[in-house]
Amino acid sequence: MTNHAHSPPPAMTSLPRITPAATPRSVSATAAFGGGGPGCDTPRPSGRGSKNGAATSYGPYPPPELTSTWNHMKFPGRVNPLAPPPPMRRINNSWETTPQHWHNEKRRLMMQQREHERYHSAWAKPFYGPPADKEAYRRHYREVLKQQMSDRDVKLRTDFQTKVKESEAAVEYDRQCKLKDFQDFVKKFTYLKNFRDENKTFMETAWARDRHSKIMTDRYDREVMRYNPINWSGTLS
Template structure:
């Protein structure tokens, strides 16, 4: 009877993550604790992670009775070692303030003094930048208000000029019309008087 076997795709093992104190970029504050305040286990070799479902070499195939207890135990030990390394790195920093040598205690206090100074400087810079932004915003608002008032004044002058010109044109038109009406009436009256003067009916000249 032939035993059924199967092969699974190979999973590339993940690389061991580097501690934050080493992998973090050169930021302004950096991770806590810094390297000079903590002791790391860089000398200890961290075992690589293994794939539990991948058979160890030289085997290339697994069968249905394959067990992964040893592989999981290996990965669990690796996890415990990495947790112990991180715990020791963090614990070794704050323990120096109470149990370290005078030089270590002074380095611990100096670190927090420098960090506090940096935070105060950043806060002052933030306040100055905030003040500059508010001043710039106020200047922009004042300039916008000045432009609005200038536009309102120009609109008022334009409207006033237009209405004044409209009024003057109407006045001139009405005066010209009245003058023309007076002239027409005068000519009409003159014509009527001439007609009445030479009309035989008005021989006595009593009609004016």
């Protein structure tokens, strides 16, 4: 890597004309027809071809096809002050790194100047440029507004459908819970009823057995008293 520590910064060249020869297409039209401006690799998504119909993002103005015609000015790469390239290689830990930091600072300033010029040059065109730029500016915001309205409508419809599905799921879950509670109640009622009936049958059987046992015991006692009386003289009642 060449050393740019003491070389003067390259002169800032004016940006090329942003407005193309023909009327520029909007972001939606560019995305719909699958093409971009010069130097534009991937157009911004307009959102109309997305899965749910809502745009993921709305690109700022000017769109890429108006701002991608850059001059190919190369900027020096960033230098690591702790490991500068030859011949500015560090000798020891106490070696000063002022030239390397100055190189990175100049690089940062040049890139800031380029972005500043690009931003303000691009934004001056819709207000002070030819009618094609002004119309492209107004068309862009009209289409973005229409797209936002369409996306909002899609979002409201999607949210409404989601809420309807949630409500239906909640109603179905409540119905299933009520049905389960009713089935549990019927099961418990049947179990308690059978338990009551079995208990009643068991008690009635026990009572009948006790009555029969008492009757048989009394009959046996009477027969014993008849054939083997304790009171031979009949004085005891």
